[in-house]
Amino acid sequence: MSFAEDHRETTKFPDPYSLPLEKLDVSDSGLFSAQEHWRYFERLRKEDPVHYCPDSEFGPYWSITKFKDIVAVDSNFKVFSSDKTIVIADPREGEDEFDTPMFIAMDPPRHDVQRKAVTPAVAPANLAKLEGLIRERVCKILDDLPVGEAFDWVDRVSIELTTQMLATLFDFPWEDRRKLTRWSDISTAGPDLVGTEYATMTEEDRRAELEECLAYFLMLWEERRGNGDGTDFISLLATNPDTKEMITNPYEILGNLILLIVGGNDTTRNSISGGLLALNQNPKEFEKLKANPALVPSMVSEIIRWVTPLAHMRRTALEDYEIGGKTIKKGDKVVMWYISGNRDDEEIDRPNEFIIDRDKARHHLSFGFGIHRCMGNRVGEMQLRILWEEILNRFDHVEVVGDAKRLDSNFVMGITEMPVVLHPKKA
Amino acid sequence: MATVTFIEGNGTEHTVTVDNGLSLMEAAVNNMVPGIDADCGGACACATCHVYVEPAWETKAGDKSDMEETMLDFAEGTQGNSRLACQIKISDELDGLVVRLPEAQF
């Protein structure tokens, strides 16, 4: 018996083809955890690729569902603004006084100087220097795992590895590294994260923890202000002439550091978990990989396409814009559904199949495009590549032995728990 | 038709012939020249087909659009002769073109 099937609640969502088009709302978080969203997007791509939903939990919004349209919107920063927020939900009541600006949610020129200040930490030259260290840590994580008994892959591998990588990029005190994971979870907490403590957390508690996060970072900032050679995120921000004045607005420091934590956390974590699940669901691909480990890099890209760790990014139109025969009006909310574009058969061959040796594997939307294109894309890929190289050195199979629990979210395509058993290679 | 040469970061040269009208990025990808990722597929929406055009060819390679300038602005290791290969169209004029590849795309 195989447990590597997706966990499905009894379906509570209507067949998308039974609904009038204007009632089709893809923003319901439950659609994603129930894995019912695929056919909704399939219908939109076919019948109404630029779709207006007049009424939803998040108010009226446009959905962009085809690959090419998404690239066009994503790279047109003059019309489609990232200012204030890049998710479908508008900022919560009261969030205005607790404003934590971050460059993912800014337009040029502010976005540009801040992004450039921290880029060196994740550019290929710096990553090449870190590769040996990351490999050592991956080996240690894998060698410490129990053999022959079930354990949670998400906690022991996905979270642990991404947390260690982040701690390295921040040059963060090692013993405190799980604070980073905690702060990441806290800052994305919200009522949509059903079934986690973050769903019910009060705004006061949340703020209190984020204040603690800020105090911790300000201490590190103070220590590193003179560290002009540092290549960690904090030293880079604290010493760059364009960003060192940020100290006058500590919440902007907090916002940007949270961006760097969150950006690198859930995304890579869920690619690690989701990739393992995909290989269990596609045993022939797993065999292909074992027979030819040189496929790891293209598999990594395929995993990132397959999982699409962030289902969407949101923009706000600054002027009227024609696309797909529709007119988006100035001020409208526009949602680019990467998760849909990554299944667009006009751009990707056999998009609903997981194929580790696909042609043009890097041609996917999961990192976005344009000026906000994921800054950490090479870091994410490197972690997955090293992890899979070292898994293949050690194990014959990493078997998923129970349900993968999925997060209720229309943004983070998360797996919160997934039990596995290791089968070491025979000597 | 033009013959163009790509020189990898490690010095390896690849000389290929390309039909007019294709882009320099397609010239690389169609001929399996390593080091050009072309993630966006030629939409000038990433910067993973970054090349350095040899100075003698800079003018013939044409002008950069605003969008190309913007995307290059976020790439690493850019220089005055940096271009995105997807934005250079092959023509007879470019027969003999030589470009260098960065150590890594970003």
Ligand code: HEM
């Ligand atoms: C598989 C892993 C990852 C995925 C799928 C991913 C996805 C994304 C996406 C979709 C965007 C927005 C793109 C757009 O708006 O066009 C983004 C931006 C960003 N990501 Fe990632 N990301 C990943 C890993 C990382 C890592 C490891 C880091 C940092 C260490 C990181 C840091 C950032 C930052 C700072 C931005 C904002 C860039 C900007 O606004 O200019 N990401 N990422």
